[in-house]
Amino acid sequence: EIVMTQSPATLSVSPGERGTLSCRASQSVTSNLAWYQQKPGQAPRLLISGASTRATGVPARFSGSGSGTEFTLTISSLQSEDFAVYYCQQYNNWPLTFGGGTRVEIK
């Protein structure tokens, strides 16, 4: 099983600042990596697939990068609606696995 490790567990950021979230895979997942956003009481929402492709309707302030084992989700200028939990997920191997999540909170 591929283990996905996200850091930091909590990211405290002021509105308008840049936020950088990391995700590491225990072995290569090539570019088969997705990022999801989840707000309290809501279903996860797909943000990024293929490590760097924004899903339909996702604002341009969200960007993904990386390949192999190291990945980054960057939020260029955090808006109030961006404070949430973010999960990475690999779909290169079975079973599909998720990282433990990064909570982005208001500083």
Next chain:
Amino acid sequence: QVQLVESGGGVVQSGRSLRLSCVASGFTFSNFAMHWVRQAPGKGLEWVAVIWYDGNEKYYGDSVRGRFTISRDNSKNTLYLQMDSLRAEDTAIYHCARDSFGYCSAGHCYSDSLDYWGQGTLVTVSS
């Protein structure tokens, strides 16, 4: 628009069974692989199972293999999860989700990102 609506959750005793349903609308259900993903209270996401378009290919997570069965009825646009021998650690919100571009080739199936998710249904297993 794409909608996924789960039902069937509730409180059940350890060792008993429960069947979850997920009704899909807004897209051609029979063209997509479908997943179940669960989330224990206050915890992260755990993938449970996937079933391909025609129901012939199914994969399971290690923690549920042999106890849970995923199935689908394309005539009813409905995905199911039969959960047997339930344990306290199965307590979670169960979400169904659509696989955006998953496909099968040469006897193996490949997943893609999960592009639409339902709100989920809560399963509580009491000991």
